[in-house]
Amino acid sequence: MLEFPSINPVLLSFGSLQIRWYGLMYVIGFSCAYLLVVHQAKKFAWKQMLTHVDNLNLALIIGVIIGGRLGYVLLYNPMHYLMHPMEIPAIWSGGMSFHGGCLGALLTGALYCRKQGLDYWRAADLFIATAPIGLFFGRLGNFINGELYGRISTAPWAMVFPDGGPLPRHPSQLYEAALEGLLLFLLLWGMKANPWHQPKKRLWPHGSMLSLFLIGYGCCRFLVEFFREPDAQLGFIIGLFSMGQVLCLLMVVAGTALWYARITAQTEKATVHPPPSAT
Known part of the structure; x- marks a missing residue:
């Protein structure tokens, strides 16, 4: 058994103002993703995107926050928030759903691209390839907070979490950081560099990176959920499946359907409109 690293979740404190590791992880994740999006836009000479990347990035962040909060409220704890509606905006108290945040980002991105005349599928591929970076740092933030821990385990790397009772548990946040974050980023970034995805040899249409992200994340998260403690207020909702696993199965189906459609x-x-023949 490993000892859980006792890290103060508050990085800096100035009176009543606090800078927390969890918030800092979000800032780092969003910043890294932004820089990689700009890098791609320059590499592929998409000048129109370079003029919109700041505003579109802000719209996506807003979509993630609103969608993530509403997703948690509606999917994970609806009765509590029905009885305490004034707590719905209190995102600082915790409670965000990745699936809701993903849907929120997709919708706000679609609205922004439609209004500004941007190719939505091309923009989605540009941004989604960087999304696992934010997931990686977000899961590290979960680990530092000692939240979203795993199920009870006898594995030699299991840990006793501060709020997880006296028995050691899987550090499932680190599993998610490794699979949903690092592994998924390497796969998507590598596929992005594949000649099949380049303009002169395009066999994969715009939107393919988004579909692969949905499938890849859904598979990774579905696997990790077998080691992660289900939400106490929900438990298992279908047999041995958690809410997260049900939503991930829907993601895989949606990603597969999108791939086929594109x-x-x-x-x-x-x-x-066949390409002109060589002369």
């Missing part, structure tokens, strides 16, 4: 759309477009 491939079909590209094939139909190529049939109607």
Whole structure:
């Protein structure tokens, strides 16, 4: 058994003002993702995106926060917030849903791109390839807070979490950081560099990175949920499956359907407007 590192969740304190590790992890994650998006826009010479990247990035952050909070309220603890509606905006007290945040970002991104005349699928691929970076740092923040810990375990790397009772548990936050964060980023970034995804040899249509992210995240999170303690107010909702696993299965289905739809759309477009023959 490993000892849980006792890290003060408050990094700095100035009177009543506190800077917490969890918030700092979000800032680092968003900042890294932003820099990588700018790098891609410059690399692929998408000048239109470079003029909108700041505003679109802000819109996505707002979508993540609102969607994440509403997702948690509606999916994970609806009865509590029905009885205490004034607590809904209190995101500082905890309670965010990744699936809600993902949906919120997709919707705000679609609205912004439609209003500004941007190619939504191309923009989605640009941003989604960097999303695992934010997930990586976010899960590290969960670990520092000692929250979202795993199930009771006898594994030699299991830990006793401050609020998890006296028995050692899986450090499932670190599993998620490794799979949903690091591994998924390496896979998506590598696929982004694949010649099939480049403009001159494009076999994968715009939107393919988004579909692969949905499938990849859904699979990684579904696996980790077997080691993560289910939410106390929900437990297992379908057999041995948690709410997170049910939502991840829906993500995999949605990602697969999107992949098929985007491939079909590209094939139909190529049939109607074939590329000019070489002379």
